[in-house]
Amino acid sequence: MDSSLPGIDLLHALEQSVEQLHAQLNRCREAQDEAHHQLDKLIQEKIETLAELAQHYLPDLSRSSVAGSFSEVRAELREFAQRRARRVEQLRDDLHRLDAQIDELHSAVDQKTMELDQAVQRREQLEKEAAAALDEDETFRELSSRVLTSEQQLARFESRVAEARREADEKLPAYQNSRLFMHLAERNYGTPDYRAGWLAARWDRWIARLIDYPQAKRGYDFLRSMPELMAAEVERHRTALGEAVDKLEAIEMQHWTRLGLDEAIERGQQLGDQRDELVAQLQPLLTRREAVHDELAAATDEDGTYYRQAIDRLREHLDSLADKALSRTAQRTPDETDDRIVADVRWLRDQIDRTREAQQQADDDAKQLTRQVKEMQYVVGRFRQSEFDSGRSRFAADFDLPTHFQRYLEGTINHIELWREIRRGQSFDPTWVEKTSATVGDALTGPTGQAILTATAHVVGHALAVLVQNQLQRRNVFRDRPGGKGLPKMGRMFTRGDGF
Amino acid sequence: MASSFQSAPEPTPLITSDLRLDEMTRILDVASELHSRQQQVEQQLRLNDVKQDLRERLLAGAKAAGEAVTPQQIDAAIEQYFGDLHAYEDPPNSFSMFLANTYVRLGLWPFAALAIALAAAATWCLYLLVT
Numbered sequence: 001m002d003s004s005l006p007g008i009d010l011l012h013a014l015e016q017s018v019e020q021l022h023a024q025l026n027r028c029r030e031a032q033d034e035a036h037h038q039l040d041k042l043i044q045e046k047i048e049t050l051a052e053l054a055q056h057y058l059p060d061l062s063r064s065s066v067a068g069s070f071s072e073v074r075a076e077l078r079e080f081a082q083r084r085a086r087r088v089e090q091l092r093d094d095l096h097r098l099d100a101q102i103d104e105l106h107s108a109v110d111q112k113t114m115e116l117d118q119a120v121q122r123r124e125q126l127e128k129e130a131a132a133a134l135d136e137d138e139t140f141r142e143l144s145s146r147v148l149t150s151e152q153q154l155a156r157f158e159s160r161v162a163e164a165r166r167e168a169d170e171k172l173p174a175y176q177n178s179r180l181f182m183h184l185a186e187r188n189y190g191t192p193d194y195r196a197g198w199l200a201a202r203w204d205r206w207i208a209r210l211i212d213y214p215q216a217k218r219g220y221d222f223l224r225s226m227p228e229l230m231a232a233e234v235e236r237h238r239t240a241l242g243e244a245v246d247k248l249e250a251i252e253m254q255h256w257t258r259l260g261l262d263e264a265i266e267r268g269q270q271l272g273d274q275r276d277e278l279v280a281q282l283q284p285l286l287t288r289r290e291a292v293h294d295e296l297a298a299a300t301d302e303d304g305t306y307y308r309q310a311i312d313r314l315r316e317h318l319d320s321l322a323d324k325a326l327s328r329t330a331q332r333t334p335d336e337t338d339d340r341i342v343a344d345v346r347w348l349r350d351q352i353d354r355t356r357e358a359q360q361q362a363d364d365d366a367k368q369l370t371r372q373v374k375e376m377q378y379v380v381g382r383f384r385q386s387e388f389d390s391g392r393s394r395f396a397a398d399f400d401l402p403t404h405f406q407r408y409l410e411g412t413i414n415h416i417e418l419w420r421e422i423r424r425g426q427s428f429d430p431t432w433v434e435k436t437s438a439t440v441g442d443a444l445t446g447p448t449g450q451a452i453l454t455a456t457a458h459v460v461g462h463a464l465a466v467l468v469q470n471q472l473q474r475r476n477v478f479r480d481r482p483g484g485k486g487l488p489k490m491g492r493m494f495t496r497g498d499g500f
Numbered sequence: 501m502a503s504s505f506q507s508a509p510e511p512t513p514l515i516t517s518d519l520r521l522d523e524m525t526r527i528l529d530v531a532s533e534l535h536s537r538q539q540q541v542e543q544q545l546r547l548n549d550v551k552q553d554l555r556e557r558l559l560a561g562a563k564a565a566g567e568a569v570t571p572q573q574i575d576a577a578i579e580q581y582f583g584d585l586h587a588y589e590d591p592p593n594s595f596s597m598f599l600a601n602t603y604v605r606l607g608l609w610p611f612a613a614l615a616i617a618l619a620a621a622a623t624w625c626l627y628l629l630v631t
Binding site for chain 1: 530537538540543544545546547548585586587588589590591596597600601603604605608
C-alpha cells in the first residue's frame with residue numbers, strides 16, 4: 001500500500017497556513033487601525049484639555065488666540081492622519097486587487113493542473129496500449145532487432161574511427177618531422193608528377209632506398225586517408241540506420257495515430273504550454289504583491305516616525321505652556337478646576353503612552369506577519385512552479401510539514417530552508433515508460449515517444465537495453481538532421497518541469 | 501560564302517557502351533581500386549574481429565607446433581604488431597645519413613664545391629709533380 005503523501009495535499013496544507021497567517025495579519029491590522037484611531041482621539045482630547053487649561057490659567061489669552069496657537073499642530077496632525085489613511089487604503093486596495101488576480105490565476109493553474117493530470121493518465125494508458133500493439137507487430141519486431149544490431153555495430157565502428165584518428169595523430173608526426181621522407185614526399189617522388197634533374201634524381205633514388213620510401217609512403221598515405229575513409233563509411237552506416245529508424249517511427253506513428261496517442265500528446269503539450277504561460281503570468285504579479293507588502297510596511301514605519309515627531313512637538317509646545325501656566329497659578333489662590341484639568345492632562349498623557357506602546361506592538365506584529373505571508377506565498381509559488389502539485393508528485397509518509405512550518409514560525413529556519421526541506425522530501429512517481437524500462441537507465445527521462453524504446457527493449461530483451469539508450473540519443477540526432485522527420489519531439493514532457 | 505568554308509566544330513564523342521579495350525581496362529582498374537579500398541576500410545572498421553581471428557589462428561598454430569605460448573603472450577604480440585604497423589622512424593645515424601641530410605638541406609652545391617676543390621687540389625699536385 002502506498003503510504004506517501006500526494007503533492008496536492010501538501011499544497012493545500014501550505015495554502016491553509018498562508019490563509020491562517022493572512023487571517024492573523026488582518027486581525028493585527030484591525031488592532032493597528034484601532035490603535036491609530038485611539039491615538040488620534042487621545043491627542044485631540046489632550047489638545048482640547050490643554051487648550052482649556054491654558055485658557056483657565058491665562059485669562060489674557062482669548063479662546064480664539066488659544067485655538068489659534070494650536071491650530072497649526074492640529075491641522076498638521078489631521079492632514080497627516082488623512083493622508084496616512086488614504087495611502088494605507090490605496091495600498092490595501094492594490095493588495096486586494098492583486099490578491100484577487102493571483103487567486104484567479106491560481107485557480108486557473110489548478111484547473112490546468114487537473115486537466116494535465118488527466119492528460120498524463122490518458123497518455124500513460126495509450127502508451128501501454130501502443131507498446132502492446134508494437135510488441136505484437138511482426139514487422140516492428142524484426143526491424144527493431146535489425147536496428148539494434150546496426151546500432152551495436154555502429155557504436156563499434158565509431159569507436160574504431162576514434163582509435164584510427166588517435167593512431168594517426170600519434171604516428172604522423174614521425175613522418176612529418178623526417179627531413180628525408182618529407183623531401184621525397186613533397187617532390188611527389190615515385191609518382192608521374194615527380195620532376196628532378198639527372199643528378200638530383202640519382203640522389204633521390206639513393207635516399208628512397210636508404211629510408212625504404214615506398215613502404216614509408218604507404219604507411220603515411222594510410223594514416224592520412226584511412227581515418228577519414230572510415231569516418232565516411234561510418235556516416236554511410238549512420239544514414240542507413242537513420243532510414244531504418246524512420247521506418248520504425250513510421251510504424252510507431254501508425255499505431256499512435258490509430259490509438260490517438262499523437263493527439264493525446266499534442267493536447268497534453270498544449271495544456272502544458274498553457275500552464276507554463278499561466279505560471280509565467282503569475283510571477284510579475286507575485287513580485288508586485290511583494291512590493292506592495294513592502295510599501296505598506298514602510299508606510300506603517302513612516303506613521304510611527306511621524307507620529308512620534310508630531311506628538312513630541314505637541315508635548316514640547318503644550319508642556320511648556322502648561323508649566324508656565326502652572327508656575328503662574330502657584331502665585332494665585334488654589335482652584336479646584338485647575339487641579340481637575342491638570343489631572344486630565346496627566347491621565348491623557350499616560351493613555352497616549354500606553355496606546356503608543358500598543359500601536360508599536362501592533363506595528364511590529366503586522367510587520368512580522370506581512371513578512372511571513374510574503375515568504376510563504378513565495379514558497380507556495382515555487383511549489384506550483386516546480387509542479388509539485390501534479391498527480392505524480394509525492395512526499396514521503398514521514399514528511400512532517402507542520403513541524404517544518406512551526407520551525408519556520410519560530411525562526412529556527414528561514415523560508416528558503418523551508419523550501420529546501422520541501423524539495424528534499426518531494427519526488428515524482430516514475431511514468432509508466434520509466435517504470436517499464438527501469439533497466440534502461442536514467443537516460444530515459446521523458447516519457448513522450450519513448451514507448452517505442454520500451455517496446456523495443458521488451459522485444460529484443462533487456463540484454464540490449466543499454467543500446468536502446470544510445471538509440472534514443474541517436475534518434476534525437478537523426479531528428480535534428482536536415483530533412484529528418486518523425487514523431488513529436490522525443491523526451492519532451494508536457495510542461496517545462498518534471499511534473500507532467 | 502565564307503561561312504560555308506569554315507570548319508565545323510569537332511563533334512563531342514558520344515558516350516556509348518562501345519568502349520575500347522584500354523578504356524574498359526582503365527575503368528575496371530578504377531573499380532578494382534575502389535573495391536580494394538572499400539575492403540581495406542571494412543577491414544579496418546572490423547579490426548577487432550581481424551585481431552580475434554588472428555589470435556585464434558596463432559593459438560591453434562602454436563598448439564599444433566607444440567609451443568608453450570599463453571593467450572596473453574599472443575595478445576601482447578598482436579598488440580605490438582599492430583602498434584608498430586605504419587610507424588616510421590629514420591634509419592640510425594651513419595655517414596650515409598649525414599650525406600643524405602646534407603643533400604636535403606643544402607642541395608647539390610656543397611658537393612659541387614667539394615668536387616671543384618678536389619679538382620683544383622689534384623691539378624695543383626699534378627703541377628707540382630710536373631715542375
